[in-house]
Amino acid sequence: MLIFDAVVDYIAGFDKDFRSSIEGASEQELAELEVLIGQDLPDVYRDFLAVMGRSTAWIDIQSLDFRIQTVLDYYRRDDALRVDEFLRIGSDTKDPTFNPHLQLSLVAPELKVVAFPGCNEATFAEMTARHLSQLAGSLPELFSRPAFRIFEIHGADRTPIGLLARKRVRGQVSLVDDLVASRYGLEPAFWSSAAVRGYSAPGIALEVAQLGGRSLELLLRVDDPSEQENIAAWLATQLDAEICSLSAP
Structure with a gap:
């Protein structure tokens, strides 16, 4: 079983309609994203996108938009930041200069979810050194924890x-x-x-x-x-x- 199938099963144990309210990305969208970033997607992120990359239903993480279309739109831009250490996975809808990324320099599959201000190659090192903040220890934690808090805590x-x-x-x-x-x-x-x-x-x-x-x-x-x-x-x-x-x- 893929990890995000387990995430969906967990949430659906509390909300029987959850599975029918999410939507995954298409293979065409996943393939285009891999071409745009110039490498294979991390397994855990590909899994997330395949299961709920178009809609995460009511799972709301702060003001962040994780839809694959948002990520595709970003990486289609000429000024998109492409670095080995991080992969942008969404946008902050309230502060468009402070967006979520996967920290790829960590050991898979537990890649941290972090955020840092918008930057270019010249300012990247300074921005990540001074302003990087952690959103979650992993993608499964990020999307399972809201349900855990709501239903179990x-x-x-x-x-x-x-x-x-x-x-x-x-x-x-x-x-x-x-x-x-x-x-x-x-x-x-x-x-x-x-x-x-x-x-x-x-x-x-x-x-x-x-x-x-x-x-x-x-x-x-x-x-x-x-x-x-x-x-x-x-x-x-x-x-x-x-x-x-x-x-x-």
Whole structure:
């Protein structure tokens, strides 16, 4: 199974109409894009485009447009930036100078999704060194995480508990794996990346995200309110974290 078939199956488990509301790119569009960029598309990006490259339905990532037509229009331009390290995969509809890219210099298939201001070959090095920001640890994370948050963390009028760890965690999301696996039998979801982990089982869901540096943000939802408080207190002790207020989802 291709990774974005798994993404669609996951979201369709909550929204039965999701599969019929997305649309993939055509082979002709994929072939043209490969000609325009002068190389084969990364497998994970080709997979995404083939499954939902024309429409991602209600999955809305900030103000970003990931449609293949948008990417084709960009690479048809004479001033399109073509570099080995990054592949542009969309446009920011609110700030057209700050657009999403895949960071190709990383080991596939976990290619980070990043954004940086518009630039040319002369300003590329400076712009990426000073202004590059990470949007997601991978494409599957980028498109699965909204559904995870909506349906598993905040769904059914649930109120999750937030924790912020700044000290002994050292910014490594993977350090939480052993904690929750040993005590609760939870394993990271298939879409998890080095930057974000999602864990879920009947009655419990946990998201762990690296904010940068040594900070981790955790969102915990447990159906039993008293057990939710107990688990939050245990995690806070294990990770030297503090309970924090949550913003609206």
